[in-house]
Amino acid sequence: MTRSCSALGCTARDNGHSRERGISFHQFPVDAAQRREWIRAVNRVDPRSRQAWSPGPGAILCSRHFAEADFERYGLRRKLRRGAVPSRFPRPQTQTGISEFLAQC
Numbered sequence: 001m002t003r004s005c006s007a008l009g010c011t012a013r014d015n016g017h018s019r020e021r022g023i024s025f026h027q028f029p030v031d032a033a034q035r036r037e038w039i040r041a042v043n044r045v046d047p048r049s050r051q052a053w054s055p056g057p058g059a060i061l062c063s064r065h066f067a068e069a070d071f072e073r074y075g076l077r078r079k080l081r082r083g084a085v086p087s088r089f090p091r092p093q094t095q096t097g098i099s100e101f102l103a104q105c
């Protein structure tokens with residue numbers, strides 16, 4: 001199964017095409033405090049329960065939600081820094097915000 005980015009309005013899928021474009025995918029942290037930071041940053045509400053959305057076991061975010069400084073580079077590979085929190089999201093609930101965001105990549 002192809003996983004896709006958990007950010008609202010983000011269409012990135014974890015497949016070869018995305019990876020060729022330099023998008024990497026990152027699992028939600030196991031550390032509870034950091035995980036909460038990510039959930040807060042994603043700022044999603046579960047439409048059924050109307051509670052804060054919580055990531056499932058395979059939930060991922062794509063690299064577009066992280067600042068360049070959140071990565072450590074090893075040649076062609078890069079790795080998310082320990083403690084990095086995603087910070088780049090489209091403005092919530094507005095289609096324009098989302099298309100502007102997607103146009104940046």
Ligand SMILES: [Zn+2]
Pocket residue numbers: 005006007010011012061062063064065
């Ligand atoms: Zn994404």
